[in-house]
Amino acid sequence: MPGRFYTMRVEIQSRELERAFSKCADIASRELDIALKDSGEEVVREARANHWFTDRNRDASRSIRSQLNKGTKTASVFLDTGIATYSEYLHDGTRYMKGGPFVEDAVKEKQGYIENEIENAIDRIFKKAGF
Secondary structure, eight states: OOOOOOOOOOOOOOHHHHHHHHHHHHHHHHHHHHHHHHHHHHHHHHHHHSOSSOOSSSHHHHTEEEEEETTTTEEEEEEOTTTOTTHHHHHHBOSSSBOOOHHHHHHHHTHHHHHHHHHHHHHHHHHHHTO
């Protein structure tokens, strides 16, 4: 014969938690957008400051840009060939010239910064949502 069965009643007062969760999506979206935008801009600054080429008219440096896609929550760092048509060749090289992956180098250099920005955004989300 099995032992006795005990019944336990758990009651959660969830109104405050429900309010916090209802605010959380909007807050998370805003805070993550800020963190991603800042991260992309920081990678651009790093790539512009530490490329290998001589940039006489600054067009190649200005062609290093970032863009935030709020829908997919992605920040892209790219070379705008509308500003400097040759910027991709500086980065990737050609069969006649070796390139230098200054954007990838900047991403690697700023990896800790990016992770910190996302962690801080998550902390702000929880704080602002009332957790």
